[in-house]
Amino acid sequence: MAMERRNTKARGAAAGPGPRRAPGRPRDERIDEEVRAATLALLREGGYGALSLEAVAERAGVGRPTLYRRWAGKPQLVVDTLVRSMGEAPAADTGDTREDLVSGLSTLTAAFAGAVGRALPGLVADLAVEPALAQAFRERVFATRRASMAAALARGVARGDIRGDIDVELVLDLLAAPLYYRVLFGHAPIQGRTAGDVVDLVLRAVAPETAPAQRTAPPGAGRPRGKRAGRV
Amino acid sequence: MAMERRNTKARGAAAGPGPRRAPGRPRDERIDEEVRAATLALLREGGYGALSLEAVAERAGVGRPTLYRRWAGKPQLVVDTLVRSMGEAPAADTGDTREDLVSGLSTLTAAFAGAVGRALPGLVADLAVEPALAQAFRERVFATRRASMAAALARGVARGDIRGDIDVELVLDLLAAPLYYRVLFGHAPIQGRTAGDVVDLVLRAVAPETAPAQRTAPPGAGRPRGKRAGRV
């Protein structure tokens, strides 16, 4: 929201030639795509630090002022590009609490393995400097993911897998933070099983006091206990 | 380790005038302190982005080349300064598992409220670019803290408060990550009770299968249940 300098949607409302059209030469829509593709490529190659609007302009075959007509600056371009590359990717509704949560976290795992992972550390620095940018990031990246994860938790509560008195915001942080933590500091790898391991731990933390009738999949179901052991 | 350009310790081994002394004009030790003080002040005022070696030199009344003789660059100066300002601050050994873990996390809470919190987002960006710097950061900031938290967990295992088959590295991430997550993205505040809330959740996650004899303080002891409720 308000990420681009001027919203293209304000010109033609629906698809096709809208009834009202702004005067003047229209923007070349293909430039947006070429710029975003160049941004993703440069992020994957050298990370956020190696990305300069000068390099993006050259890679996309575009003049630098053209970029500034569409985005306020480098972090805005990156946020806008990453949001579109990540998609919505909400947690699924499978009827199994654990599976829903793991599916939500797995989209993070996948994103962190690509351009998003290379971009995040540098982007965090700019988020801390520009509050408006941080808000846009939270609305466009966090909000939908957290909402769908919260819905999965609520289904778990209704199902009896999760206590009713949990602090949802804190539990959401406990679920996602370890993945962000590892991608930002690189002290430990994010593996295929990491999301599942985190969910297993958190589900134990929020399980009801008295063990409920195990209606769906209790924490740790489907995976042998021995696999998680042995590092003390 | 290898954070400074040349280690001052290599000149005089013990306190006082050592037996061997490097030739030439000795370094002015007070300059190190003045530079670090200027660095902390500038970090608190404007964060990592507003900190330039030019500004540090001016604030400390020192020439810029003098800084480059002692530190390899801005991130090295910041890491070195933050490490000394944070101290060791290990988790205490009180005999109470929960209290030990909370005390360890509370040092993070305190640090994040000051210069460390202002510096961390920008520093993360440089850590991702310079692997040697990231390793130095992990060794000097993470290692001691994680070691003392791991010791607290081990005491909890021996005490019967914690299962013996936990993945220690993952549990350590689960404990610290929410605090880093909040300070880096700013989506939720870090309050006085946050560390305790996180520990309470994690202790539930790692509690033994069969409720053990409550020898010391079980998860949630000492705080009324109602306080944590009501946000679903």
Added chain:
DNA sequence: TTGATTAAGTTACACGCTGTAACGAAATCA
């Protein structure tokens, strides 16, 4: 005292990136 050695301060420089301005050419609408 003399010479060697190293730090400190000052000044200066090239480099890269930023964000904007100015210009002419092109595309669209009224």
Added chain:
DNA sequence: TGATTTCGTTACAGCGTGTAACTTAATCAA
């Protein structure tokens, strides 16, 4: 035809970086 807006190009000032060159200062060894 005229108004409007985009696009590409070129140019510019500003800022911080990292290093070099030079002079002065401080210390040790002979």
